[in-house]
Amino acid sequence: MELWRNLRSDMPTLLSVNLNKIALIRNSRGRDYPSVEHFARVALDNGARGVTIHPRPDQRHARNADALALSALVKQYPGAELNIEGYPSREFLDVVLQSRPAQCTLVPDEPGQITSDHGWNIRERMDLLKGVVAELQAAGVRVSLFVDPDPEQVALAPQTGADRVELYTEDYALKHSEGKHVSVIDQYVKAAEAAINAGLGLNAGHDLNLLNLADFLAAVRGVEEVSIGHALTVEALEQGYASVVRQYVAICRAAGLAE
Numbered sequence: 001m002e003l004w005r006n007l008r009s010d011m012p013t014l015l016s017v018n019l020n021k022i023a024l025i026r027n028s029r030g031r032d033y034p035s036v037e038h039f040a041r042v043a044l045d046n047g048a049r050g051v052t053i054h055p056r057p058d059q060r061h062a063r064n065a066d067a068l069a070l071s072a073l074v075k076q077y078p079g080a081e082l083n084i085e086g087y088p089s090r091e092f093l094d095v096v097l098q099s100r101p102a103q104c105t106l107v108p109d110e111p112g113q114i115t116s117d118h119g120w121n122i123r124e125r126m127d128l129l130k131g132v133v134a135e136l137q138a139a140g141v142r143v144s145l146f147v148d149p150d151p152e153q154v155a156l157a158p159q160t161g162a163d164r165v166e167l168y169t170e171d172y173a174l175k176h177s178e179g180k181h182v183s184v185i186d187q188y189v190k191a192a193e194a195a196i197n198a199g200l201g202l203n204a205g206h207d208l209n210l211l212n213l214a215d216f217l218a219a220v221r222g223v224e225e226v227s228i229g230h231a232l233t234v235e236a237l238e239q240g241y242a243s244v245v246r247q248y249v250a251i252c253r254a255a256g257l258a259e
């Protein structure tokens with residue numbers, strides 16, 4: 001396991017650009033401007049490994065139709081992946097099964113939440129998760145569970161059959177903005193170790209940005225994928241989308257080369 005963990009720790013972290021906020025701006029005028037597909041191409045043309053959307057029940061930003069369109073688009077980029085996030089309602093699952101993304105990240109959001117703000121209570125939802133994971137994997141979709149940085153929850157994830165977990169990083173990001181991330185990073189490290197020791201793949205996301213990503217990846221080794229959208233979109237308002245994507249890709253690459 002030690003050798004495997006060391007091997008994992010040198011894996012390059014891959015960037016998946018979340019397009020929710022492009023979709024939010026698009027929906028504010030009722031036309032296809034800005035185009036979600038255009039910015040997916042900009043992300044992939046500038047080094048992102050994939051794109052992510054989170055179609056919520058109210059379709060406030062990413063829509064079910066985006067899933068189908070992006071599924072076709074990523075096929076034009078060999079090796080690129082679509083990651084669809086969301087609560088496993090029947091409607092959501094049918095969209096995932098229709099669009100067959102490389103990965104589906106299951107998130108325990110209630111319909112009215114302003115954003116994702118917690119991970120799964122895997123013990124409580126074990127039966128639901130087992131069934132959903134099996135259904136998606138039978139369709140060839142890799143499944144990741146959105147989790148708090150809690151080693152005990154992470155250790156339960158393999159019982160669902162899930163392939164990966166995604167560490168919910170809002171608390172880290174908030175503390176990093178206050179210069180206090182050292183106080184919480186250890187719980188992410190322990191949760192990451194629990195994932196790798198359990199044979200799970202490791203993703204991370206939520207509120208990661210150009211200022212906090214490098215410190216996170218330096219401390220939490222073995223992260224295979226970060227999905228980033230909100231801060232990326234805001235940073236792109238000042239610096240340009242292509243430039244910001246290239247900066248994130250450079251940070252991910254540098255982390256993979258770090259000792």
Ligand SMILES: CC(=O)[C@@H](O)[C@H](O)COP(=O)(O)O
Nearest residue numbers: 020054085107115116205206
């Ligand atoms: C699951 C997660 O942390 C984010 O990917 C989420 O998709 C953000 O959703 P909003 O873009 O609606 O805030």
Ligand SMILES: NCC(=O)COP(=O)(O)O
Nearest residue numbers: 205206207227228229230
């Ligand atoms: N899973 C996290 C994600 O896709 C994007 O989160 P954020 O960068 O929009 O906070």
